[in-house]
Amino acid sequence: MRRFLVAFLLVVVLTVAFSQKQTMVVYAYGSEMITLDPSTEFSNSIIVLNNVYETLTRYVDGKLEPLLATEWSANEDGTVWTFKLRKNVKFHDGTELTSEAVKFSIERTIRLAGGPAYIWDSVKEIETPDPYTVVFKLKYPANIPLIASAGYGAFIFSPKVAQIGDDEAIANWFNAGNDAGTGPYTITKYDPKTQVVLRKFDGYWQGWTEGKFDIAVIQIVPDPSLRMQMVTSGKIHVTRELIYDDLKKLENNPDVHIAQKPSFQVLYLFFNTKKFPLSNPDFRAAVAYAIPYKEIIDHVLLGYGLQPSGIIPRGMFGYADHLPPLSQDLEKARQLLAKSNVDPKNVKLVLTYLQSNESEKKASELIWSSLKKLGIEVELRPMNWEQQWAWARSDPSKAQDMFIMYWWPTVMTPYDFLFSMFHTEEEVLFNLSYYYNEEVDKLMDEAVQVEGTNPKRAEQLYKMVETILRRDLPAVPLYQISDIYVVHKSVKGFTPNPAYPNVVFFYELESGS
Amino acid sequence: MNFLRYTVSRLFWSIFVILGVVFVVFLVSNVIPSDPAALWVGPKATHSAIQAAREKLKLDRPILVRFGHFLKDLLRFDLGTSIRTHRPVIEDIRxxxxxxxxxxxxxxxxxxxxxxxxxxxxxxxxxxxxxxxxxxxxxxxxxxxxxxxxxxxxxxxxxxxxxxxxxxxxxxxxxxxxxxxxxxxxxxxxxxxxxxxxxxxxxxxxxxxxxxxxxxxxxxxxxxxxxxxxxxxxxxxxxxxxxxxxxxxxxxxxxxxxxxxxxxxxxxxxxxxxxxxxxxxxxxxxxxxxxxxxxxxxxxxxxxxxxxxxxxxxxxxxxxxxxxxxxxxxxxxxxxxxx
Missing domain, CATH: 1.10.3720.10 (MetI-like)
Incomplete structure (x- = not known):
């Protein structure tokens, strides 16, 4: 009898233990978290925030999908946008999602004016005619549904946080590891330097099915070699930013699979159009045709990237598919050089790049060696970012001749690229070619205004800008890197979404075994 | 000299050494070419944001004034705020x-x-x-x-x-x-x-x-x-x-x-x-x-x-x-x- 009782108890204990067994997925990430305020965070922590908060829309493979909003429409000129909200959505604190919450969230983001707040620049006022309708009234036409999908600064949070105190008190509350989102996960442990633990939110509006993970952990592991060892052994399940040589080795490893998509991050080479000799359009073209684009992708990225044909990255609306990508043509380069009447013996070009970035260094070296073939001397200067940027923003006639820089968008629009790097600026910020062309300004300004209401027209206008930029060559794209994740075989369902850099949407993952 | 006096004199010199280290490190970190204000606001910043950060971080003051502030804070075990993480340095270090x-x-x-x-x-x-x-x-x-x-x-x-x-x-x-x-x-x-x-x-x-x-x-x-x-x-x-x-x-x-x-x-x-x-x-x-x-x-x-x-x-x-x-x-x- 006693033996039976013991056995019975054992069975009960084991059943309880197994039924409470929690599934966990771990994502190893290389950098520390910064802040957790959904209004101002403009850095690494969006990998947490995008799992905890949600936006009105989500950008997936070039299209907008409904998320907290189910449908949206605009008036004729795109200055008034009306969003219908999803019903029965609860914040983690139990409050229901209403138009007031949307108004409260976006207004706080605009008011704090931190990091990504500028994306809402067009918004004049937000109205809430009923609990499930939000109306954005704009100062000028803008594509609000796209802006609302941004991975930074577009999160909707519970208006209940207002009870905590003023904006700073709320920010402190967020940064202490609290959240007020509608997302599938909620923060349970926050140690910005080592680990963030997320637990599933039972009341999540999309519900939970078997196989989805109860616990999602973001583990901070700065060393890429260690991250590789951890993912091959299954100690962690997803990671990224491994060394390219290591990725090649992992391609044949049966324990992991490599998920990749073109990212929206592009490396550009800017030419100083306000300083001799690159102020000479023929000389600029000669340099552009001397660059070994294919070799750069093969040697620097080991093939994990592509060359976009224009400034706008491939995969984004407005992509310049009407232009062939630039390619190295030394014969043409020599002809252009002769036509420019610039004697290469008399010039020395200074090229600055980010010293801590191995890829920029290698790319610069390849540019150096191929320009040597034309007899053009290049001096490579590795610098830290603040330093090289400050130099570029000083007097253009004394600044560096060439500048290498990555750009990635905050809002998934070509305008983010074109405006930042090629629009006329009163004071130099990111137009580091110092390229001022009224026609280009006008075309892109019109494009962004009709983007939401007349996308066909916008696309046409963006392509016209690309054509002019190809003719004038103020800058050239060197490569568009691939967004690469290494995923352990025990996890299924992962697809990268490069519109949300570094973000792993844990809700999409399922346990594979 | 007895042992106590020896201890006190060693202690005095130790503090002197630490003060020297503090000064040199502060000086070096302030003259290396970098712009902490631009770092503070992140990679995609506007001019006004950088200017605001410069004022907030008191980078517009002369270096000796800043060193004075730094020493004053140091006496309260306050090592300032990290430019990257925006958290108190002392807390991270602890x-x-x-x-x-x-x-x-x-x-x-x-x-x-x-x-x-x-x-x-x-x-x-x-x-x-x-x-x-x-x-x-x-x-x-x-x-x-x-x-x-x-x-x-x-x-x-x-x-x-x-x-x-x-x-x-x-x-x-x-x-x-x-x-x-x-x-x-x-x-x-x-x-x-x-x-x-x-x-x-x-x-x-x-x-x-x-x-x-x-x-x-x-x-x-x-x-x-x-x-x-x-x-x-x-x-x-x-x-x-x-x-x-x-x-x-x-x-x-x-x-x-x-x-x-x-x-x-x-x-x-x-x-x-x-x-x-x-x-x-x-x-x-x-x-x-x-x-x-x-x-x-x-x-x-x-x-x-x-x-x-x-x-x-x-x-x-x-x-x-x-x-x-x-x-x-x-x-x-x-x-x-x-x-």
Missing amino acids: KALTATFELLLVAECIAIGLGIPLGVLAAVKRNRWFDNLSRIFAVAGVSLPSFWYGMILQLLFFKWLGVLPLSDRIDTFVSLIYPFEEKTGFYLIDTLLARNYVAFFDVIKHLILPAITLAAYPVGLITRQVRSMMVEVLQENYIRTAFAYAIPERKIYFGYALKNAIAPAMVTVALSFAYTLVGAFLVELIFNWPGLGRYAANAILSMDYPAVVGVTIVASVCYVFINFVVDLIQAKIDPRIRF
Whole structure:
């Protein structure tokens, strides 16, 4: 009898233990978290925030999908946008999602004016005619549904946080590891330097099915070699930013699979159009045709990237598919050089790049060696970012001749690229070619205004800008890197979404075994 | 001069050294070409945001005024705010320091526990195979780079044997299922206080490899030091006398001889603490140990100057403090040091 009782108890204990067994997925990430305020965070922590908060829309493979909003429409000129909200959505604190919450969230983001707040620049006022309708009234036409999908600064949070105190008190509350989102996960442990633990939110509006993970952990592991060892052994399940040589080795490893998509991050080479000799359009073209684009992708990225044909990255609306990508043509380069009447013996070009970035260094070296073939001397200067940027923003006639820089968008629009790097600026910020062309300004300004209401027209206008930029060559794209994740075989369902850099949407993952 | 006055004078000079370090580090970190205001606001910033940050960080003031502010804050143990993480530097360092100290203390225990007996035995078995073998180990420990055998240990014990964890202070799953409150920051103590033995043993398992890796250098150092001291002492007349009295060997070696040999070795032990603190920088990176080394490396790479200054000050205070203690020990045990 006693033996039976013991056995019975054992069975009960084991059943309880197994039924409470929690599934966990771990994502190893290389950098520390910064802040957790959904209004101002403009850095690494969006990998947490995008799992905890949600936006009105989500950008997936070039299209907008409904998320907290189910449908949206605009008036004729795109200055008034009306969003219908999803019903029965609860914040983690139990409050229901209403138009007031949307108004409260976006207004706080605009008011704090931190990091990504500028994306809402067009918004004049937000109205809430009923609990499930939000109306954005704009100062000028803008594509609000796209802006609302941004991975930074577009999160909707519970208006209940207002009870905590003023904006700073709320920010402190967020940064202490609290959240007020509608997302599938909620923060349970926050140690910005080592680990963030997320637990599933039972009341999540999309519900939970078997196989989805109860616990999602973001583990901070700065060393890429260690991250590789951890993912091959299954100690962690997803990671990224491994060394390219290591990725090649992992391609044949049966324990992991490599998920990749073109990212929206592009490396550009800017030419100083306000300083001799690159102020000479023929000389600029000669340099552009001397660059070994294919070799750069093969040697620097080991093939994990592509060359976009224009400034706008491939995969984004407005992509310049009407232009062939630039390619190295030394014969043409020599002809252009002769036509420019610039004697290469008399010039020395200074090229600055980010010293801590191995890829920029290698790319610069390849540019150096191929320009040597034309007899053009290049001096490579590795610098830290603040330093090289400050130099570029000083007097253009004394600044560096060439500048290498990555750009990635905050809002998934070509305008983010074109405006930042090629629009006329009163004071130099990111137009580091110092390229001022009224026609280009006008075309892109019109494009962004009709983007939401007349996308066909916008696309046409963006392509016209690309054509002019190809003719004038103020800058050239060197490569568009691939967004690469290494995923352990025990996890299924992962697809990268490069519109949300570094973000792993844990809700999409399922346990594979 | 008596011992107290000697102590006070050493203390005075130690503080002077720290002040010097603070000034130099502050100066250097302020003249390196970088723009902290641009760093503060992040990569895609507007002019007005950078200007606002410059005013907020008081970067528009003259450097001496800023140094004055810095010293004033320092007296209140305030090391400023990190440019990168926007968190108080002192808080980050406090957490990182306990992680490093836990690793350091365990490594030192291993170093002393292994180094002293090894040194004694090597001296006793002088020029025999045991001595030669221990010499090989000691020299290897001192001269081989720690990151190399750290990785070898990982390969052996994690990948091939699968008995010890690869990295981190505690297993993620264990810490979630058996959580404990971080009262002291020393996981060994915290888990014991919480009577959380599962977590305690997991913490031990995670400590083994990094601690052994970190201990290799001081083990070599202490072994060689103890051996050479012992060799000297064993040739003394009173040891021969002790042998003549047929006192048990173990008592002679560990009781009589070691007592006299250990005093100079104590200095090496204390100094090895300081060396090991530096060694921890690399070991922490390999084992993903969230300590001071990892923090410093991150701070340097991202030009986070308040964090760099903070780490340097804390590390130099530790160094100076250890040296101060060593001076005192030496003065106490070595009568040749004049006050």
